[in-house]
Amino acid sequence: xxxxxxxxxxxxxxxxxxxxxxxxxSAELVVVGRRSGTPRSVPVIPVEVDGVLYVVSTRGEAEWxxxxxxAETCQLRGRHHPGQxxxxxxSTENRAPVLAAYRxxxxxxxxxxxxxxxxxxxxxxxxxxxx
Numbered sequence: 001x002x003x004x005x006x007x008x009x010x011x012x013x014x015x016x017x018x019x020x021x022x023x024x025x026s027a028e029l030v031v032v033g034r035r036s037g038t039p040r041s042v043p044v045i046p047v048e049v050d051g052v053l054y055v056v057s058t059r060g061e062a063e064w065x066x067x068x069x070x071a072e073t074c075q076l077r078g079r080h081h082p083g084q085x086x087x088x089x090x091s092t093e094n095r096a097p098v099l100a101a102y103r104x105x106x107x108x109x110x111x112x113x114x115x116x117x118x119x120x121x122x123x124x125x126x127x128x129x130x131x
Contacts, residue, residue: 002061003062025046025080027043027045029041030074030077031073031074040064042064045105054090054102055125055128056124056125057124057125058123059113060124086129087128088127088129090126095123096120
């Protein structure tokens with residue numbers, strides 16, 4: 001699976017600020033590292049579709065995606081949907097409505113990711129259920 005590595009500025013400066021301030025509807029996703037056992041965090045933009053909450057990896061097969069697959073649970077922190085969640089990855093064929101809603105919500109901020117990774121199979125999507 002493809003992955004678009006973020007530039008150092010994004011990873012070290014923008015992501016922590018976005019996660020803490022809730023920019024563009026973002027929340028801080030916290031998931032336990034599959035190898036380290038240490039909590040890891042990354043900003044995500046949760047999106048609701050038909051009353052169900054989802055998170056999407058715009059960059060593809062990111063470390064947080066691998067960690068969430070292993071842990072199957074996560075926490076969202078911040079102003080948008082805080083709480084503990086069980087996570088279930090959607091199959092590629094079920095991602096289209098969520099990806100469309102996500103792109104509509106996130107707007108131009110994510111357009112470049114989808115032009116570089118146009119296949120819906122390159123964007124893992126997780127359904128979150130409150131625990």
